[in-house]
Amino acid sequence: MSALLRAELLKLRSTRTALGMGIAAALVTILPAVLLIAFLPKSTIGGDQAPGILTAGSSLVTYILLVFGILGMTGEYRHGTITYTYLATPRRGRVIVVKLVVYALVGCVAMLLALLLANLIGVIGLPMRGVSYPAPDGAALADYARQIVTAGLITAFGVALGALFRAQVVTVAGTLIWALMIEPLIVVFKPHIGAWLPFNVFSQVISLRIGDTGSAAEGLSRPEAFLVSIGYIAAVSVLAVFISMRRDVT
């Protein structure tokens, strides 16, 4: 298992994909934070509002991580490296599980870095507007922790979807269309169903409402949303492993 883990990390380090995604994540973190600090009225950027404003880009970061997870798995099929991967590890379930774990960890670390970057912008940028930077309190830290965990879950979800569907472009496009268009529509027209759909569930784990202590308006409490998220990832992963074991690699 540790050999597989190291191989996955080496795969990540030896191409520019991770670097490119990292740069994209940094940009979507920096731009909204800088723009909001620069242009919002002084009264709205300090105090309670600060953490939310600084991390305005973080939902975009999770979408980048979702795509990153999909690319990590579908890339193996696209470039034909899956043959070498399965030759070395014919137990295909192990390959997929290790990828899920590695990408979940990478997703967590990426979000952690994005949040640190956002706060760094706050430390530097807020005083320039004459507002003092409020060190994150317990509630803000808890929000951050939830964002980090959710980022890991979503990245792993991307891997699971990739393992299930294999075709890179189709999976990326299909997932984004689902997450950004179809789900929101269902949420609007059938909210009781929408509350249970995967990307809405992920966002309910975060449910960034400063001062909010428990249930999100959409319907699930945070612990429920967390468990349902894990359930989605587990279900798609188990299905992907089950199908991968029977699929021909040609």
Next chain:
Amino acid sequence: MAVIEAEHLSKRFGKKVLAVDDVSFSIEPATITGFLGPNGAGKTTTLRMLVDLVRPSGGTIRILGSRYRDLARPTTRVGALLDASGFHPGRSGANALRVVATSAGISYDRVDAALEMVELEGAARRAVKGYSTGMKQRLALAAALLGDPEVLLLDEPANGLDPEGVRWLRTFLRARAAEGRTVLISSHVLAEVEQTVDDILIISRGKLLAHGPINELTRTAQPVVRARAPQAEKLEGLLVAKGAAVNRLGDALAIRGPGSAEVGEIAHAGGLVLHELLTEQPSLEDLFLQIAGTRKES
């Protein structure tokens, strides 16, 4: 004990394609076996089934005494170069091999050794997208050799190699067999295979048509008698009348059926002069066309 044993192996893709149809063979240690067959015969599919990449629809496979997926660190026992596998274009050759080595628990010394073996050290740090066809093939070969395996499965390894590379491959494989390793190699370059292999397997439309030592198989194949005669057309007529199969090109005849003595006598009886008469051992190509060709017509 046989190194590879396939019994009643078959593979169906969907409803229409029966790619491999009840194929049984076993391969002895320290031999080089050529795996031959026309395009679409089922060679790649069979090789992929041997290493568990394609699931058989029926039959069993033992490789080194067990299923591939039950071998401990399989790439150190079986090295495979397979069609349609590939490398990430943005990754360097050396890193591509390091990834393979890491997941198989193979040390990086072997990466350097393998790169050196296929003479790719110079390009090892460059991205694979800048490689020529032959360089990619060498890299794939290096990947197969990484684990210093006792069994090599090579699917058209000579693809894209230059003449020097092809010759290198031939001596390399002979040396591996001399060390007691076993090689199964599919190829369309029959002249090349003929100089390299001990045994051959011929497959066509998923069915195994012949398996045995190349010498024996070519011996049992019909020899070809070549004759040159100034009145070749007349001679052709006489031979055909006696039931021989004749190909004529100008004054040269290639005759299947009668032996050279018989051809000489037929010419003599017809009052025809021969300028040349010889018996040729059929080449692997002749044998292949005979076996795979008859199959097509039936």
